[in-house]
Amino acid sequence: MRIQTWQQPLPHGITLSCRAAGERGRPVLMFLHGFPEAAFVWDELLAHFARPEHGGFRCIAPNLRGYEQSSQPADVAAYRPKHLVQDIAALVQIEGAPLACLVAHDWGGAVAWNFANQLPQLTQRLAIINSPHPGTFLRALQTSAAQQEASAYMNFLVRPDAEELLRADGYRRLLDFFTHWGAASWLTDEVKAKYRAVWDASLTGGLNYYRASPLRPAREGDAALSQVTLPREMLTVDIPTLVLWGMQDPALLPELVEGLEDYVPHLTLHKVADASHWIVHEQPQLVAQRLADFLAQ
Numbered sequence: 001m002r003i004q005t006w007q008q009p010l011p012h013g014i015t016l017s018c019r020a021a022g023e024r025g026r027p028v029l030m031f032l033h034g035f036p037e038a039a040f041v042w043d044e045l046l047a048h049f050a051r052p053e054h055g056g057f058r059c060i061a062p063n064l065r066g067y068e069q070s071s072q073p074a075d076v077a078a079y080r081p082k083h084l085v086q087d088i089a090a091l092v093q094i095e096g097a098p099l100a101c102l103v104a105h106d107w108g109g110a111v112a113w114n115f116a117n118q119l120p121q122l123t124q125r126l127a128i129i130n131s132p133h134p135g136t137f138l139r140a141l142q143t144s145a146a147q148q149e150a151s152a153y154m155n156f157l158v159r160p161d162a163e164e165l166l167r168a169d170g171y172r173r174l175l176d177f178f179t180h181w182g183a184a185s186w187l188t189d190e191v192k193a194k195y196r197a198v199w200d201a202s203l204t205g206g207l208n209y210y211r212a213s214p215l216r217p218a219r220e221g222d223a224a225l226s227q228v229t230l231p232r233e234m235l236t237v238d239i240p241t242l243v244l245w246g247m248q249d250p251a252l253l254p255e256l257v258e259g260l261e262d263y264v265p266h267l268t269l270h271k272v273a274d275a276s277h278w279i280v281h282e283q284p285q286l287v288a289q290r291l292a293d294f295l296a297q
Contacts, residue, residue, distance in 0.1 A: 001047035007069065008062070010090040016062040017069035018091075019043065022050030024058060027100040030092065030123075031061040034106020034131065035206045036174050038198040039063045044284045045103075045291075054292065057100065062091055064108065066205020068198050079205075079212040084111045085118060092122050099123040101295060105280055106131050107209050116237045127242040127291055130249050130277050132256040134215070135235040135263050140256055141217055141225055147253050154216035163203050171199055178278060180250075186281040240266045242294040244287065246275030268294060 004020045019039045029049055031042040039061040046059040063070040065087055066079060073079070088111060092099055102123045104112035109131020116126045132140075140147035156162065166173050175192065178184045199206075210216065218225045241264045245257050254271070261267050270290055275283055 001050050003043055003046060008091060008094065010087060010094075012086060012090065014065055014071045014073075014087055014090075016065065016071070016087060016091060018060055018062045019046065020058065020060045021046040022056065022058040025096075026056055026058040028058045028060060028092075028095050029101050029103060030088070030095075030099050031059065032064065032088070032102070032104035032108025032112055033061065033067070034104075034108050035209060036177060036195070036199065036203075037106070038068045038195075038202075040194055040198075041105075041280055045280075045288055048284075048288050049291075054288075055295065058095070060091070060095060062088070064111070066208055067202045069201065070205075072202060072205045076208050076211045079208040081111065081114045085115050088112075088115055089119055089122060097122045099125075101125040101127055101291075103127040103129070103291065104131060105129040106277070107206075110134070110209075110213075113237065116239055116241070117234060120237070120239050123239065125240045125242070125294065126237060127244070127294060129244045129280060129287065130246050130252055132252055133235070133237075133260055133263055134230055136256045136259060137215055138225075138228060138230055139259075140253070141215060142228075144253075144255060147255065148217045150251050150253055151217050153251065154210055155219050157207055157210045158216070162207055166203060167199070171196055174199060178281075184278065184281070186278075191281075235263045237264045238266065240268070240294075240297070242268045242270070242290065244270050244272065244279070244290050246272050246277060246279040246282075248273075248275060249277040251277055268297070 001021045006018055007015050008018050009015045033039055033041055042061040048054055049057045050059045066072050102112050109128045113133055178187050214228050247254050280287055
């Protein structure tokens with residue numbers, strides 16, 4: 001199945017570079033990537049679900065603003081959730097709403113949780129892969145020493161010299177994101193080259209997601225997190241939701257799915273004991289099967 005690529009202008013002045021498979025007019029699955037990734041990580045799933053025997057969906061994966069050839073605003077405030085949700089809502093409406101399902105990983109999931117809370121009429125279902133719900137994440141960052149330690153890298157990523165440090169030695173630190181906690185047999189030379197091309201083009205955009213967010217561990221001289229509260233109406237997701245969680249994720253600990261049903265009443269939770277944060281790369285067939293089962297419910 002051929003992957004199509006194009007630049008999609010949005011009405012509010014942002015352009016998203018997109019990847020897709022499947023015919024326009026079919027029910028739409030939209031896939032949102034995380035950091036330090038890009039839309040290409042979904043290619044196998046785009047092709048899979050576009051095939052007639054797997055639903056014949058129209059499958060779309062945008063590069064989020066700041067990534068690859070999408071618009072890269074210089075102002076850090078342009079990466080706040082309201083703007084990111086606006087981008088996806090505009091793209092959904094161009095493709096034809098509502099979505100059959102919004103599928104998202106990592107930072108893409110942060111956008112998707114907000115999207116499903118604010119605009120549930122634009123998607124029939126939500127599927128989240130290793131991306132914490134804002135309610136459980138805030139709770140853990142405020143009260144869990146283990147999650148605070150696991151998330152300490154976020155304070156590195158907001159440093160003004162983060163780009164320089166991450167680009168050193170052929171992006172060694174960024175590649176360590178994939179390999180530091182275990183073997184990554186999927187990280188071939190070809191995949192590394194794709195990642196380096198994305199980082200060459202758009203590293204600052206990805207880092208600006210962290211710089212724009214207050215949800216990171218408190219540090220000396222920056223205790224703003226302790227003052228953050230999120231009202232219940234910003235946290236509830238009432239549409240059918242799948243959460244697929246690799247339990248070997250060293251950055252987002254299993255405690256982040258505890259109590260999730262308090263915010264998501266129509267929840268299907270699958271814990272994958274032998275998968276890490278990079279489950280989409282590690283076990284794409286499992287991800288495809290779990291998603292297919294969810295879509296069939």
